[in-house]
Amino acid sequence: xxxxxxxxxxxxxxxxxxxxxxxxxxxxxxxxxxxxxxxxxxxxxxxxxxxxxxxxxxxxxxxxxxxxxxxxxxxxxxxxxxxxxxxx
Numbered sequence: 001x002x003x004x005x006x007x008x009x010x011x012x013x014x015x016x017x018x019x020x021x022x023x024x025x026x027x028x029x030x031x032x033x034x035x036x037x038x039x040x041x042x043x044x045x046x047x048x049x050x051x052x053x054x055x056x057x058x059x060x061x062x063x064x065x066x067x068x069x070x071x072x073x074x075x076x077x078x079x080x081x082x083x084x085x086x087x088x
Contacts, residue, residue: 035070 042051
């Protein structure tokens, strides 16, 4: 990321919003956003315990913190680390 490769045309073809990370799935679909990647990996590989299963008493807290991280954490870090993207 420090080199800015995720801002280039090659990465734009992989992930049009140019955010890191992006995950390529076996069927060729590419998804971005950490929360989405976490949920997809957890659902596709339930044996690793990444995501609490539906009905697990830990699932509501897990979902709360996953969404909080995605909606609160990213904007703060984006603005702090890349203010040039948010100023004229």
